[in-house]
Amino acid sequence: MHRVGYVLSDSFQMMALGTQAVFEFANQLVGSEYYRVQVYAPGGGPVRSSIGTAVATEALTARTPADTWMIPGLYDPTTTPADPAVLDFLAGRAQRARRIAGLCTGGFMLAEAGLLDGRRATTHWIYADAMRERFPGVLIEPDRIFVTDGPMWTSAGMTAGLDLALGLVEKDLGSDITRALAHRLVMPHRRSGGQTQHSEMLMLAPRSDRIQDTLDYARRNLSQALGVDELAAVAHLSPRQFSRVFTAETGESPARAVEKLRLEAARTMIEQSRHSLEVVARETGFRDRRHLREVFLRGYGIPPQAVRRTARA
Template identity: 65%
Template sequence: MHRIGYLLGDGFQVMAIATQSVFEYANVVAGAPFYAIENYSVAGGDVRSSLAMSVGTRRAPAPARSRVDTWIVAGVNDPLSVGAPQETLAFLRRAGGRARRVAGICTGGFVLAEAGLLDGRRATTHWFYARELQQRFPGVQVEDDRIYIVDGPIWTSAGMTAGLDLALAMVERDLGAEVARSVAHKLVMYQRRSGGQSQHSEMLALAPKSDRIQTALDYARRNLNRALTVEQLAEAVHLSPRQFSRVFTAETGQSPARAVEGLRLEAARLMIEQSTHPLDVVARETGFRDRRHMREAFVRGFGVPPQAVRRDARAAG
């Protein structure tokens, strides 16, 4: 039996405990109760969430008597307004060395950092607070564009739904890839994102205002292995090339060529992180002229070559 303890404090994000469904369904898929889950707080009793919903908790056990294998610390909506209580930090310092692993979901990473558990380690958090985490805790190597990071026994995730990816990664580590895939399927998750995957979506960043431009972007994403000229995109939405370029730039703030390169980069990065395809194949499938062209685009867009992205993804997994 692997015991998971969720450490909750007043104002915790409800989304954090939604990740318990991952472990619940892992038990279903495994056909036996592999995980046992409990909600804890330092004082015990009811704890109010960010939605003012009360959740009953057990009092956190003395570390010497704790049988919890994995501690998961929930984040709060605004980690900058108030720090974690000293009792919580003291508990984590003692319990962290005894547990198999400790995780911070979203801004729960701030609590781990305050407790000193992230010193000298790689970590991530919600992109909105990543810079502040780095400034407050310079001893932490903050990577603000990762879904989750595993550094030894310490796990941290980006914001909100990224906690589901972190929980699925734990299931994969404990029970294997097939169980994790089955759990993701039962939870109707589109895919299990790798830890090295970006927190940001190119499609969301473009945010077109009209259905026509959205249709053009959808067409581009489905046909990245083609040349995708302005003329092709304009034809797909029944506009002249000149009118299409003008409307596209006005709505997205980017030229069609730059936006298409962004979509190619996102697709290539995902393939590199989640597959073992050679880089030549990745370049061909995502519409780059060749491997060298893809490398130039990666350095321009991400500041690192494709090989570094693959290396980081494997290290995070």
Template identity: 65%
Template sequence: MHRIGYILPEGFQVMALATQAVFELANLVSRRTFYTVETYALDGTVRASTGLVLQAKPLTTHSSADTWLVAGTIMPLDTPPAPELIQLLGKIAARARRAAGLCTGAFLLADAGLLDKRRATTHWYWAEALQQRHPQTQIEADRIYIADGPIWTSAGMTAEIDLALALVEKDLGAKIARSVAHRLVMHQRRSGGQSQHSEMLKLAPKSDRIQQALEHARRNLSQSLSVEDLAEAASLSPRQFSRVFTAETGQSPAKAVEGLRLEAARLMIESSRHPLEVVARETGFRDRRHMREAFMRGFGMPPQAVRREARV
């Protein structure tokens, strides 16, 4: 049995509690009680940033867990944690198998000295502040989650669920983690190396028709995806589609499709060992050279450099 302990600071962000469903479903899918989940706070009673008051177990030097998950707060610089909490975190984390900072929970890990000389991430909005506060930590602002030895950190909000799923995969295997993600009705599982910023989210179309066209493009990136193809998916004429698409997304259809191809190619390069020729073909670039040109425009570096960074 693996004991999961949640540490909730005063003013914690309630999204952290959503990750408990990952471990609950992992037990259900694996048909055994592999995880037990307990919630701790410094004084037992703790208030969330939304005003929710939660009764937790008091956190003491005798508290123990195999994995500690530390919740973050909405405004980490405005709500510094209690010194006693930081001291306790440093002591109990040293006895655990691993510790994870959810979103701005990375600030608490860093304050406790657990991120010294380690790679870490946090919500993109607070990444620079964390780096300035703890220069001995290597903050990688554009990552969903990072595991550096026994210390894990995640980006903000929904990325906490990606980290929890990665913990389940580490413990119980990829099949169980995929099944849990399916039960959670997740659109996709994101790898730790994936960017915090999504092309689909950035485009943010307002109408269902343009959304349908983008979904069609995302599912068929290996195809040519002409304006006519996308217009047909949106049930619009090519001329009307181009006009509406640009008005809603601020980009031309060709530019948006290239962004989706780049995002898919980067994820494939970072998370697989496929040759670049295969990556280019699967994501719709004419060839490896065409993909390289797009990477230089989009990321300022060639695909080989992206792969090297991912391996490091």
């Protein structure tokens, strides 16, 4: 049996507890209580979340056992101080566990306890700069869904905690169980730890169906030229009117938006496939490998080979 302990602090983010469903359904799939999940807090009793809902907890002591500790983040780690008792626990007894995971901004508490010094980590993208400034010894990777560095696991914001929990299960029970688990949870199997936190389709967020349909068309046909005339025809607008409406709704020109979609698709292929960079460039609409590298450096500040090395690691 693998014991999973959640350690709550006042103003914890409620969504972190949703990751318990990953362990619950993993137990169902294996037909036994492989995971035993318990919720703790210093002193025990009810702990109030950031939305005001109180959750019952057991008392956390120096002898409380767990194989994996899950540390939910605070709603705003820049204004809400971490519980000193939780920090003391993390800096001491918690390190006897097999793994410690900081969910969302929970990484701030791991960093404050000194557990992330010299290690790679991530957090919610909104707080990545604050984490880097506050903890210069931590190697922040703000564009990651989750990061594993030795026994320390950290996730990006909100639903990324589910991906981290799924990664924990895959480590314990293998990919076959994890695929079935992701299917049951209606999750992708799976957003890898190296996958970007941001989606260009979401960031563009057009207001009208015709522009959304045009973006969907572009995403499905990235290997094509996708000039303004072609996209305007999909939107049933003149090229001039289309460019004006598209820019007004997305904040980007059609050419710049298409480049971002190409870049996102190329990164996904590089992270999740073994296709050569020449094939990736051709399938996502770049002229050649050199053009792909130029756009990568401009968009991400690193070459595509570095992304592939990180994903494989």
